[in-house]
Amino acid sequence: MTQVIKLQREVETLRDRLARLSEASRRINDSLDFESVLQEVLDSARILTNARYGVFTLHNDLGERPTFLTSGLTPDVTRKLWDWQEGMGIYSYLRGIPQPLRLNDFLGHMKTLGLPEYQPSMPINTPFPFLAAPIHNLGDIVGHFFLSDKENGTEYFTSDDEETLVVFASQAALAIANAKRFQNEQMARARLETLIDTSPFGVVVLDAQSGGLVSYNREAARIVKDLQPPDTSFETLLGLVTIRRADGREIPFQEYPVAQALKASETVRAEEIEISGPNGNAVRILVNATPIHLEQNEEPDSLVVTVQDLAALEELDQLKSEFSAMMSHELRVPLSSIKGSAATVLTAPTSFGSTEMLQFFRIIDRQADHMSGLINDLLDVAHIDAGTLSISPEPVPLTELVENARSTFLSGGSNHKLHIKLEPGLPRVMADRRRIAQVLDNLLANAAENSPDASAIRISAVRKGVHVAVAVADEGAGLAAGLLPRLFKKGPPGERGPGLGLAICKGITEAHGGRIWAESNGPGTGALFTFTLPAAVEEGAYSAPSSDAPAVTRPHSRRDRIRILVVDDDPVSLRYVRDILSKAGFDPVVTADPGETLHFVKERKPHLILLDLMLPGSSGIDLMNEILNIANVPVVFLSAYSQEDIVARAFDLGAADYVVKPFSQTELLARIRAALRNQEVFPPSTPYQFKNLAIDYAEHAVTLAGRPVRLNPLEYRLLAHLSASAGRTLTYDHLMQQVWGLEGALDLRPLRTAVKTLRQKLGDDASNPSYIFTEPRVGYRMARSNDT
DSSP states (O other), rough: HHHHHHHHHHHHHHHHHHHHHHHHHHTTTTTOOHHHHHHHHHHHHHHHHHHEEEEEEEOOOOSOOOOOESSOOHHHHHHHHHTTTTTTHHHHHHHHOOOOOEESSSSHHHTTTTTOOOOOOSOOOOOOOOOEEEETTTTTTEEEEEEEEEESSSSSOOOOHHHHHHHHHHHHHHHHHHHHHHHHHHHHHHHHHHHHHHHEEEEEETTTTTTOOOEEEEHHHHHOOOOOTTTTTTHHTTTTEEEEEETTTTEEGGGSSSHHHHHHOOOOEEEEEEEEOOTTTTEEEEEEEEEETTTOSSSSSEEEEEEEEHHHHHHHHHHHHHHHHHHHHHHHHHHHHHHHHHHHTEEEEEEEHHEEEEEEHHHHHHHHHHHHHHHHHHHHHHHHHHHOOOOOOOEEEEHHHHHHHHHHHHHHHHOOEEEEEEETTTOOOOOOOOHHHHHHHHHHHHHHHOOOOEEEEEEEEEEEEEEEEEEEESSSSSSGGGHHHHHHHOOOOOOOSTTTTHHHHHHHHHHHOEEEEEOSSSTSSSSSSEEEEEOOOTSSSSOOOTTTTOSSSSSTTTTTTOOEEEEEEEEHHHHHHHHHHTTOOOOEEEEEEGGGGHHHHHHOOSEEEEEESSSSTEEEHHHHHHHHHOOOOOEEEEESSOHHHHHHHHHHHTOOOEESSSSOHHHHHHHHHHHHHHHHSOOSSSSEETTEEEEEETTTTTEETTTTOOOOOHHHHHHHHHTTTTSSSSEEHHHHHHHHTTOOOOOOOOHHHHHHHHHHTTOOOOSOOOOOOEEEEEEEEEEOOOOO
């Protein structure tokens, strides 16, 4: 009878254990959110074993700290446990045990092994029971459970607890693998959706069975926006539009081959059509359509239609025609003068005096010079478009460039008043004298042409970080807002500025590694044109680093070849960039595999990284974040995507520059030189120390009272720039340019948000700060290192 009762109790115990395991399994499979699953796995392990505290680790393959979660511990205890450096030794020991480990006295066991002594900062029982179990997936240990103490007093963990945890660990492994797979699929889907949504081509997906609309991207919506009547959806519009084919036939959408391809599983290749909406508006597009088959199904699952708006190409053709007409007119005028003057001299009567002859010769000479200038402008534009514009920058005093431009301008007989105001102490600039004279001459001529006679024209210059900004302002006709985006393009007659002058200014400035832009409050308010040039680094201003210097410092001696890492999955682009760098004297390290990037950063210690934005299996921005977590190296993006939101996001997260493909050799090298000059003056060679705050620039580490402060790359860069200039106020403009790479930024919200976050992480009170001080309407500053 006793034996029967004993068996019944064992059965009840097993039934209870199975019920609890079943309930725990249900909980951890209720969600596919990765973080939620991990926390639920740990909480369920505690419940199953009646443990008071729990720690869960998920390993990675990079040799870094694992994913670390706790249960039953307060946030303060969790932080102390995470910050306990000696704990990595205990963790390494426990991780190396391939089977479960059950101890009645964890602290005594660690002491016996000679491992670091752990002083728990939470209430515990004595002795301190402990239970650990590995989590296996596909034959590998991917994580561990670490459970300690019992909820009900001094009771130890039992063999039943151990068996339950082992069984649950196998269930947890499946749940974690599923959640990770789901997370990866969601990330891949998000990247694909971002790629499609930011594509310069319209993309429409139709269901192959019903013909209904599945999805469409922003460009597709933009293309048909003018065709849609109010309150009409994209899907409804498809049933209302009329299509005009190349042969002139007009058919409804249902009869167009795209709709027929849904049924016949056929493709449509590069057909040019015109779509007319019910409101009378029309748009010309180029259409491609491809059916998508799932696995081996004969019937297509969906049809992907790509559309390209031809309006931009038609506008380009029109601009080319207008440009040809403009240049024909510009060349015909001086040619007519030369021809007329020569004919007059050749057919002149004998009574023609030498004075009259000399006058006609002067006309021929002046008009020939004018034609030569026009031809040189055409050649410059051709070189700029081809990326072969030749410049020879050298350190030049800006006062010399401005004075030469002033003399040239006034010698032309202008009645305008020229006012010059240069900031004291400006450094020399890296400039090609002849080319920058060309820029200044063009901007002054443009200002004079578009402002009243005898009005003032102002030239000013200020330092902006590692650049010097030169501005030319007039009191003339001003600029309409719609003109600003196309101001520096080759334009037809009638637009502000000479047809080629501003386009040439842009090409020359960018070839120097600078920028040029225009500002105006509207017609009648005048205009301000600003361009930047790199400041020359004075020889001997910085000492060369030691041979074992970390990757955050680049060698300043030109005898050392500067290493540049290039990451791009396009072999043609990779070869093109590698050849440019090699010919320019750099040491290129190239890879098409994003997975090798961190290895190259650690082993080869590049001084700059050129990174493609869209990489197989990963985002360039995500990869940049990983790079900046281990090295303070400038990252320059190379991308075909020029959308403002993408460029802004790259700068916000720490990019040094963003170059849009296709780019010229001249522009790329100028951008590289500018990014390296920016890095050359930063960071300082000695750490920053003030009160409890310490910043080790070489180790890329920030500590507060000896404890690490976790900062993202952007926050670290902002703090490092402020501390490197401790004692000086850095203006809003300076910080936006140095940290975000934005010149003349009007929106200071990113800066203020970052400063607010920094203060929170440093425990700094904005109303009574210890570290970061606000200078109202000017900028921010930090106290000098070791000040009291």
